Amino acid sequence: MRWISKKSQHSAVEDGLPQIYRRLWRFCMVLTKDRTAADDLAQAACERALVNAAKFSPGTDLDRWVFTIARRLWLNEIRSRKVRRGEGLVAVEDVDIADEKPAIEVNILAREVLDIVQALPEAQRLSVLLVYVEGYTYSEAATLLDVPIGTIMSRLSTVRKLISTYVDDPRNLK
Amino acid sequence: MTGNPKAVSDSELRAYLDGAADLEVTQKVDTALGQDQTVQARLHALDETVPLLKKGFDLDELDAPEMPTYLRTPTAHVRSRAMLPLAIAASFVLGVGVTSLLQPKSDWVDSVASYQALYVTQTLAGNAQAVPVTDGVLANAKAALDVDLGAATKIDGLLFKRAQMLAIKGKPLIQMAYLDENGTPFVFCVTRVDGANKPPQTSINHELAATSWVQDGIGYVLIGGENKAQVSDLAKVLTLSL
Numbered sequence: 001m002r003w004i005s006k007k008s009q010h011s012a013v014e015d016g017l018p019q020i021y022r023r024l025w026r027f028c029m030v031l032t033k034d035r036t037a038a039d040d041l042a043q044a045a046c047e048r049a050l051v052n053a054a055k056f057s058p059g060t061d062l063d064r065w066v067f068t069i070a071r072r073l074w075l076n077e078i079r080s081r082k083v084r085r086g087e088g089l090v091a092v093e094d095v096d097i098a099d100e101k102p103a104i105e106v107n108i109l110a111r112e113v114l115d116i117v118q119a120l121p122e123a124q125r126l127s128v129l130l131v132y133v134e135g136y137t138y139s140e141a142a143t144l145l146d147v148p149i150g151t152i153m154s155r156l157s158t159v160r161k162l163i164s165t166y167v168d169d170p171r172n173l174k
Numbered sequence: 175m176t177g178n179p180k181a182v183s184d185s186e187l188r189a190y191l192d193g194a195a196d197l198e199v200t201q202k203v204d205t206a207l208g209q210d211q212t213v214q215a216r217l218h219a220l221d222e223t224v225p226l227l228k229k230g231f232d233l234d235e236l237d238a239p240e241m242p243t244y245l246r247t248p249t250a251h252v253r254s255r256a257m258l259p260l261a262i263a264a265s266f267v268l269g270v271g272v273t274s275l276l277q278p279k280s281d282w283v284d285s286v287a288s289y290q291a292l293y294v295t296q297t298l299a300g301n302a303q304a305v306p307v308t309d310g311v312l313a314n315a316k317a318a319l320d321v322d323l324g325a326a327t328k329i330d331g332l333l334f335k336r337a338q339m340l341a342i343k344g345k346p347l348i349q350m351a352y353l354d355e356n357g358t359p360f361v362f363c364v365t366r367v368d369g370a371n372k373p374p375q376t377s378i379n380h381e382l383a384a385t386s387w388v389q390d391g392i393g394y395v396l397i398g399g400e401n402k403a404q405v406s407d408l409a410k411v412l413t414l415s416l
Contacts, residue, residue, distance in 0.1 A: 014246075021241035022233045029236065036338065039239065039300065046245050113223070114230030132224050133231040137211050149208045161193060163223040 013053040016062040017046050023134070027067050030129045031074050033118055045070035063134075064144055071126075071144075113163055120159065123147075127155040182206045187217050244296040283386045283395045286347075286363050287379035290397050293359040298351050303336035311337040311348070318346040319366060321392055325415035326350050326362055331408060352398070360398030360405075362412065367393035374413065376406045385409035 017024075024045060029038035049056070049066050056065055117128050123145070130141040131152065142149040182203055189195035190203045206213040218224045229235065312323050318339075327334045332352035340347045347365040354360060372388040379397070383405040386395035396409045 018241045018246065022238035025238045026231060026233060026236060029238075030231075036336065043242060043245060046241065050245070111230060111235075113226040117227065117230070128227060129231065131214075132218070132227045137214060138207050150204065153204055153207060157193075160191065160221065160223055163226065164191075 008058050009056050010050075010053040012058040013049055013056050013062065017049065017066070020063045020066065021046070023063060024066055024070060026133075027126075027129065028070055028074075030118075030125045031071065031122065041070055041074060044073055048073065064140070068144060113166070116163060116166060117159065120162075124155045124159055127152050128159050131156060182213055182216075184216070184220065187213075187220055191217065191221055239300065242296065242299060244299060282365060282367060282393060283384060283397075284379055286361070286395055287382055287384055287397055290359070290361050290382055291380040293351075293361070293398075295353065295357040295359060298335045298353050298359050300335075302334060308334075308337050311339055314339050315346070315348040315364070319348065319364060319392055321348075321364060321416070323348060323350065323364065323416065326412060329408060329411055329415075331355070331404075331411075332360055354399070354404075358399045360396065360408070362394070362396045364392060364394050366391060374406070374409050376402045376409070378402065387413070 021042065025038055025042040028041040028045070029035065032038050032041055045066055048069050052069075056062065117125055120128070126145060127141060130136040130144060131138060136144070138149050138152050142152045145152070186195065186199050186203060189199060195203065203213070203217075207217065308327060312327075315321060315323050315337075323337075327337075327350070329352070332354055335351045335353060337348065337350045340349050345366050347363055350362040352360040352362070367388055368391075369388060371390065372386075374385050374387040376383065376385040378384070378400070381400065382397050383399055383402045384395055384397040385405045385408075386393065387409075388394070394412075396405055396412060398405065
């Protein structure tokens, strides 16, 4: 019975990861602001999830579990070393994450909103992604980010005002 | 007439979004948002920034990659135990193995080798970096080190994968990564160093073959695999082409 349970846990993780991988990568991209770093972090999170599949509860949300793994990897094993890529030098891909796609293909306003968000502090970027893009509830986002729900609301309010200012008149941010 | 004094109206939600709600309404909406998911859905439906954000973060617009195939195989489990925690750290920071060991007098080649030892085929298995991105990195390299590394993107016997601007103790370090025809990872690293010119020398460092040299205050190292003759030959090609 126990063996069956473990198999089920591993299957749930192995089968589920490919389905959520692109969203996981996006989460990592928002964290790292770097496409290559997002590749590395997303892959690391997947491997950590596969190794620890026995800890996953089938039937619960795999994305939240793996997002949490990715964030802890980022916080504990990377950022805490206080020695970041480039030590202040900005990798080219950091400067403009969408350079690899022709700008003409992108909705310009949405693209600029993306740039605004990517320029925000990490906590605000993650709150925006989880609530506005991923559709998490405020409570779920608060749980994942280990902050009170009021903090999430406050962060989103700030972002909303910033973006609204720009949407009303793009010159406001120039 | 909702019949429920705690119900939030659309006008209240609009005022909340516009920043025009008074304290009482703000608290009412905040409370509702924390307790009722439908209120959040209504708020987002009224919020003109939401579609922009969804568009901006669209997976296709971001060109989000699919999961690498190596993660879909059982061997991924094995590799992760040994490699990943270190590899992920190194990939971001040029790791403890490089940065923290790179005191001014230390051997930077040794440190780069310790970093490269974490690379496996899968580290570079993805698509090659887009040409404009590579060009941008190499332009930065030119500006930072006054070296033109364009020729290093085309080395017979090595498939170029990506270039990155890293750093050692605040000094820029350019890393260009490759796979050979057997899938063996190689990197060519360039940084500013102190000291006199040194001709190419090949050694085994962290169980990897490495050829390094210094020219005009710039240190170069090509490292990868265990075959000293292969690395030495490839380095000769590099020195001639740069």
